[in-house]
Amino acid sequence: MSFERIIGQQRVISILTRAIKNQRLPHAFLFHGPEGVGKEAVAFELAKALFCQEDLIYCDHCRDCTRVSQLSHPDMIVVFPAPKQPKNEELQSVVQSIVKNPYYRTMPWATPSILIDVIRNIKKTVSMTSYENKGRVIIFLDAHRMTTEAANSLLKILEEPLGKTTLILISSQMNLLLPTIVSRCQQLRFDPLHWKDIETALIEREQVSPEQAKIFSRISFGNYRKALELLDENINDRQDLMIDILRKVLLPDQEILLLVEQLVAQEDKKSIKDLLQFMLVWFRDALVLDLLPAKEDFMEKIVNINRLDLLQKFIAEICIWFRANRL
Numbered sequence: 156m157s158f159e160r161i162i163g164q165q166r167v168i169s170i171l172t173r174a175i176k177n178q179r180l181p182h183a184f185l186f187h188g189p190e191g192v193g194k195e196a197v198a199f200e201l202a203k204a205l206f207c208q209e210d211l212i213y214c215d216h217c218r219d220c221t222r223v224s225q226l227s228h229p230d231m232i233v234v235f236p237a238p239k240q241p242k243n244e245e246l247q248s249v250v251q252s253i254v255k256n257p258y259y260r261t262m263p264w265a266t267p268s269i270l271i272d273v274i275r276n277i278k279k280t281v282s283m284t285s286y287e288n289k290g291r292v293i294i295f296l297d298a299h300r301m302t303t304e305a306a307n308s309l310l311k312i313l314e315e316p317l318g319k320t321t322l323i324l325i326s327s328q329m330n331l332l333l334p335t336i337v338s339r340c341q342q343l344r345f346d347p348l349h350w351k352d353i354e355t356a357l358i359e360r361e362q363v364s365p366e367q368a369k370i371f372s373r374i375s376f377g378n379y380r381k382a383l384e385l386l387d388e389n390i391n392d393r394q395d396l397m398i399d400i401l402r403k404v405l406l407p408d409q410e411i412l413l414l415v416e417q418l419v420a421q422e423d424k425k426s427i428k429d430l431l432q433f434m435l436v437w438f439r440d441a442l443v444l445d446l447l448p449a450k451e452d453f454m455e456k457i458v459n460i461n462r463l464d465l466l467q468k469f470i471a472e473i474c475i476w477f478r479a480n481r482l
């Protein structure tokens with residue numbers, strides 16, 4: 156079945172399936188929406204549909220489909236941000252990470268861009284016929300990281316007839332793209348994934364235990380890439396740190412300031428952001444647990460089920476704190 160590697164995104168899949176069946180695909184797409192929701196994965200599956208000769212949509216096992224999965228199809232170009240002179244090993248590590256899992260990508264560089272030289276090379280390529288005469292697909296990952304020069308150059312490609320070339324621009328920050336580029340593409344919006352879809356994918360694809368999948372899927376807030384990144388973290392340590400911080404928040408002001416200073420010195424921006432997301436889910440759990448009638452089965456509804464005792468203590472403590480502070 157086509158698009159079966161895709162997590163959720165039924166609306167996007169049905170739009171694309173209809174367009175493929177009716178042979179009404181535009182020459183340029185803009186897939187936009189938050190990170191980690193499968194825009195890249197859908198782009199590769201769409202490329203299969205454009206090359207595959209064996210099925211109405213695509214078969215996912217013929218030579219063409221396999222070469223798209225391996226990112227080795229001669230008529231598929233995948234552009235991603237990189238520095239001016241990247242090392243070959245670094246480029247290969249990015250490509251291999253995408254081949255391994257199109258929902259994930261390593262990023263060896265701090266602030267890479269899509270540079271004008273890359274677009275110039277693409278211009279040359281699209282002026283020639285494709286290798287296998289089945290058309291060509293060019294996928295731009297993080298299209299918003301194009302330099303202004305590169306974007307202006309791409310605009311010229313978009314304005315000229317492209318023959319059998321399909322461009323797929325992918326961006327989680329569409330506002331950074333030139334409006335003239337946006338207006339020349341057919342836009343397709345991707346929504347955050349449902350936590351249930353992420354939970355199922357983690358269990359089925361990553362062999363994560365149901366208890367852990369439950370926590371990771373909620374804390375990733377619809378971002379499957381984020382959920383995959385969280386797999387490397389020790390969830391119990393993060394929960395303990397978060398609970399410790401919340402306890403200290405109930406202390407006098409000066410101690411909170413010391414704690415904040417300590418945290419900023421020890422943790423990077425990303426892990427502080429993660430910690431805040433853990434807190435959000437913790438507060439959500441506290442609310443749910445406090446509001447649910449005692450007899451109702453709350454096991455299904457609580458995320459931090461492995462810390463149920465602490466959660467109950469936290470609710471009791473916070474009630475005392477609110478009363479003491481007359482809130």
Ligand SMILES: [Zn+2]
Pocket residue numbers: 203207208209210213214215216217218219220221
């Ligand atoms: Zn195929």
